[in-house]
Amino acid sequence: MKRFYFLLFFFLGVTVYAQEKDTIYLWPENREGIEKKNPTLLPDRGDNANRLTDVTNPAIVAFHPQVPAAHGMGVIVCPGGSYRHLSIDKEGYEVAEWLNRLGITAFVLQYSVPHKKDQALLDIRRAIRIVRSKADQWGLDTQKIGAMGFSAGGNLSAHTFSIPSENTSSLIDSADRFSSVPDFAVLIYPGELHTDTEKLSFPDPVETEYPNIFMFCTADDDISNIGCLTLSRKLFETGIPCELHIMPHGGHGYGMRPGNVAAETWPALVEKWLAQINR
Secondary structure, three states, rough: OOOOOOEEEEOOOOOOOOEEEEEEOOOOOOOOOOOOOOOOOOOOOOOOOOOOOEEOOHHHHHHHOOOOOOOOOOHHHHHHHOOOEEEEEHHHHHHHHHHHHOOOOEEEEEEOOOOOHHHHHHHHHHHHHHHHHHHHHHHOOOOEEEEEEEOHHHHHHHHHOOOOOOOOOOOOOHHHOOOOOOOOOEEEEEOOOHHHHOOOOOOOOOOOOOOEEEEEOOOOOOOOHHHHHHHHHHHHHHHEEEEEEOOOOOOOEEEEEOOOOOOHHHHHHHHHHHHHHOO
């Protein structure tokens, strides 16, 4: 991307089911570390949020809209959970259903947990490649495949547009010939980026097509706020497109459920931003 813009908004904000679903496992069964078993559903914490852990057979769950939009956009949705578990409905399935209502095909990523960050990064890169490889089958545009992550899932998504990102030295199948860099990335209260930003390296945007990036957090969220500012500054200095919104209040881990001003605000901002980059 040769064009650069940076927006930073401090403001008091205001401000919609999946039809077909199928599960695609990311890795062949004979791959080291892959164990074909169901994840563990953690005990309810009383907050109406299901959490999965012990993910040993990473997969994407595809949510296809009843009426797909003509633009052919697809989004890999990455739930958070501190790399210990996956907040699978609040930051996964519910987000996918919302994207479906916008006509966007969504893929909820069940990446490796607990405490398997390096493997999780391989999982999301493999997921992006698989989605691109099946773009014709799903009516998608291979140049409109994005990543959208929450908390740890936002941290994971940020690593997809860092370098080095491509490794085709040991191809598993034809999907691995596709790029694993998303065309756009949406980071909603991404976790702990202030400790990871120094490790991230970005290519020259003049020489490399680079994803558009959207970030959202709140000033009272110590898990995300400094990291968003740190990453946005590094992107700014590199000349990479970024839009950052910081609201005063909202905390962390709210998903898009009503009753939280931040949760009620970011979806409209993302919808507008997606429309802008899709022109």
